[in-house]
Amino acid sequence: MTVNDAGRAASRDAGPLSPGDPMVRADSPELIQLLTPEGERVEHPDYPLEISAEEIKALYRDLVIVRRIDFEAIALQRQGELGIWASLLGQEAAQVGSARALEPRDMAFPTYREHGVAWCRGLDPVRLLGLYRGVNHGGWDPREHNFHLYTIVIGSQTLHATGYAMGIQRDGAVGEDGEAVIAYFGDGATSQGDVNEAFIWASVNNAPVVFFCQNNQWAISEPLERQSRQPLYLRAHGFGFPGVRVDGNDVLACLAVTRKAMKAAREGQGPTLIEAFTYRMGAHTTTDDPTRYRLSAELESWKLKDPIARVKQYLIRSQQADMQFFDDIEAEADEVGTRVRESCIEMPDPEPQAMFANVYTSPTRPLEAEEAGFTAYLDSFVGAAHEEGR
């Protein structure tokens, strides 16, 4: 028995963590849930949610459309139109629920998988494709929708979010009608120093930031047990702020829990860690092959907890939506998908000289000289081709 094994045996029975493990069981008491996988509405004493049928239908629309955008992007990658894509499949409820809890004035700091959050913030999904097609590194203005650039280095954005929240404090924008920040990251990121430093900074400054961890169980091929010996939300207690675990496949619970945490942050009660317990149904990215490291049975068990099917079930059972509603949503999703597809294919490559732009607020002389040399070099081919043609 290795040291590692001995530690594991001491802390709990044996065997690897799995969704059936008591420590992480999806129906464990600490998991906040307002809509069961079967589509049954349940109450939670700490998270009462008054929500109209129209609001739930709007959430359903978001969920379906972001899944469609995701499907379309995967297809575009398969056809060579995108270099890579990071699918959000399975995490729609965590993203839509949390993002719909934000006010327009709140600021969101995403990873590279937050396509559902981007949608809810109002960023045109076509804008997401530039990064994955290789025509830019994101390029949108974060202030336009209060949605920061995608961040690829794991966990770095949690510090930016915390610093931004400290700026809100210095602006005196905490209190009634205050502002707050949400930082998105994954289970793997919780091992990063930056995330732990962000927890410390947020805590000692009582900064208005909510840490929203989508625990999708896998960091590429590494299961949660490679990152943590205890449920992630419990880590918050060690840093001195509350942590909660929510059913990440329950859009209503994600909405209610995030709403409460954001409200607390805006009002000056400091940070909260939300662990949205969910599952990455697809590959890490289109270059990944999850059959090499995880069992299909696990995937099958999570399919039964699908974030969209349960909302549909609920709307049908409670007779809040008819088939026409669902057909209309499908048609709208098709339209969005078609537009995403066409816009992607039409997206032009940047001019070669574009690589020299925006390195500094004004170009430095050495950089100008390099660009001039590069242009002259390119022009030399134009001349040569011209002569050849003659």
Added chain:
Amino acid sequence: MTTLTLSRALNEGLRKALEDHPKALIMGEDVGKLGGVFRVTDGLQKDFGEARVSDTPLAESGIIGTAIGLALRGYRPICEIQFDGFVYPAFDQIVSQLAKMRYRSLGNVMLPMVIRIPFGGGIGAVEHHSESPEALFAHTAGLRVVACGDPTEAFTMIQQSVSCDDPVIFFEPKRRYWEKADIDIAGALAAALPLDKARILASGTDVTVLTYGPMVRTCAEAALAAAGEGRSLEIIDLRSLAPLDTETIFESVRRTGRCVVVHEAPVTGGLGAEIAAQVTQECFYQLEAPVLRVGGYSTPYPPSRLEEYYLPDLDRVLDAVDRTFGY
């Protein structure tokens, strides 16, 4: 004229920057009540308050990462990294986030930040307190890298760096913190060179000596000694290490025909290597000798009892000058 040490000149420069820019903030380890381990921020927290001069937790990545967030919110953070050898935990935030954010955003995001780093040896310190990591940052596109060489320059360059809308890595020659100069507090900034220009400290005709930071004084002294031996050295304080003011460099070398680059950092892959390559390419027909480099050896910084052998000094500079006449 006011007589100030380099450390005090920085302090006065920071004070003016905090007055001129309401969004400027100072953050770092021990910068508040203590006033920094070199007292560069002495008294600033008392006068500007804890929201503008803040002691941070002891984690360099956190200092830079949260400063980036503050800059995104419209602030103008001035971060202190306590010693050169402690900047590496922040390297990822500096290189992958700070340097590239403007580029990634297609110019939509501006990060007007200054990272102050005391650098170099010569103070008898324990390890990790005497390093010269400037080439690592000069190699990174998106950063401006500067080093001040005397109190007046410290006073003006720190103000220019805070006003700059690009991220600036600001290197302070720590062994020169206690050296004094008379500074025209009211007029110095208006008289200062732009931040990206080199300055000709001493005009000469025989050899161009390029240097920066703590070696500026060493090279100035070498010029005096050389003059006694009938050799005329042109001393150029580079000031800006990224971008390099190649115009001033090339113009000088074309006149003198000889070039020596002096820095404390190890010569391997250092700024001197970059300068030598560029000078060779652009001044090839005027050169009477190869460009020579004088710098630290390619070892980790040695124990302090050996640092006088490791660090370039007046004699090593003159030795290199002599060698340029041997070709």
